[in-house]
Amino acid sequence: MKYILHSKTKSKAEVSNSELLKSYRELSEEYNKLKEKNKELEEAYRNTINVNTQLSGNISHEIKTPFYGILNSVSLLKDSDNLDSEDQYNINVIEQNSQYLITTLNDLLDFYSLENNTIKLNTVNFNLKSELAPLLNFYKTKAEEKELEFVIKYGHNIPKYLKGDPVRIKQVVHQLLSNALKYTDKGRISITINGYNLDYKTFDIDIVVADTGKGIDEIQKEKIWHMFSFNRTDTSLNVGIGIGLSLAKELIDLMKGRIVVDSKIDIGTTFSATIPLELGVSDNKELYKNILLVEDNIINQKLTKAILDRQGFNVDSASNGKIGVDKYRQNNYDLVLMDIQMPIMDGYESSRLIREYEKINPLKKPATIIAVSANSDKNNLRKLNEAGIDFFINKPFNIDKFSVLLSNLDPSK
Secondary structure: OHHHHHHHHHHHHHHHHHHHHHHHHHHHHHHHHHHHHHHHHHHHHHHHHHHHHHHHHHHHHHHHHHHHHHHHHHHHHHOOOOOOHHHHHHHHHHHHHHHHHHHHHHHHHHHHHHHOOOOOOOOEEEOHHHHHHHHHHHHHHHHHHOOOEEEEEEOOOOOOOEEEOHHHHHHHHHHHHHHHHHOOOOOEEEEEEEEEOOOOOEEEEEEEEEEOOOOOOHHHHOOOOOOOOOOOOOOOOOOOOOOHHHHHHHHHHHOOOEEEEEEEOOOEEEEEEEEEEEEOOOOOHHHHOEEEEEOOOHHHHHHHHHHHHHOOOEEEEEOOHHHHHHHHHHOOOOEEEEEOOOOOOOHHHHHHHHHHHHHHOOOOOOOEEEEEEOOOOHHHHHHHHHOOOOEEEEOOOOHHHHHHHHOOOOOOO
């Protein structure tokens, strides 16, 4: 009897294991089917993206080609000597509206590409001021047409060359200025561009666009980054197609930057964007041969001077900030390497005094001041900036870091 009971128990266990094995096999088959289906869906998605990308390319070509034909014809007509004022006005209207439509089309195509992750950054060596000049002049003219003050400010330490995607940076600036111009009827629009080198090869640019327009309420602030969401409710305004700020935000995200907005109704709006870039490359070594080295540590001073002497620079040394200021007043230097923590007079104060001396002696060519500091936090960078210091490099002094930084100095300043 016991045997029979034992046999029955074993039989139940066998049945249970058999059912589990069957269920496992069925689940494995279902998993494999779902895996294959997922592959098919991924392939279909890629094909859809490819087809849509090709379609958008075709649309772009078919629409832009005739517009470029119109713009080229307009350019030829504008050079004609047989135009009266009415003809000139009509040609300008055609040109401006054609440019507006092309810009709108480009915005749409770029936003679509960003949404589908098909847009890529094109990193090149570029001059920020030269790239932005035509765009800023365009908006200056547009602002003056509305009788608005238009202010452009650059920080003193913007490098001559940077590495990044100038096309995307210009798009961001264009969208922010377009928004400001659209919603400002009186007062002013300003764009301020500053920057900070966080180490010897990276450089963050801060772009601040401020206006005295209608402002944005708190509810609308949450919506402005979304496509087709407008930051004003006045439908009498030319609100466009609703992708400007969302496109700017997407492009800034793509460049691993950030943007914030501060606004008050009937007072104005300020957009602040930070975009990380790299220092570019140029050859300026011969333009900065004469260097004043201000360093209180005698060992560091001698080592740094020996390194620079070996590279062909003419180096004069000072053991504290006060001696450095005195030497600067008596001699001509292209560049000052400034230690910050020093007895008697620190690097901040000596740099301020050097800048004050340059202001009252306009015939003396201002030197570039590079701080040699162990403190690279942003508060210290702002303090260096306020003292008139152009750049900084981390301690200990490194000739490779110095050479990269030197290659980006703008001798035209």
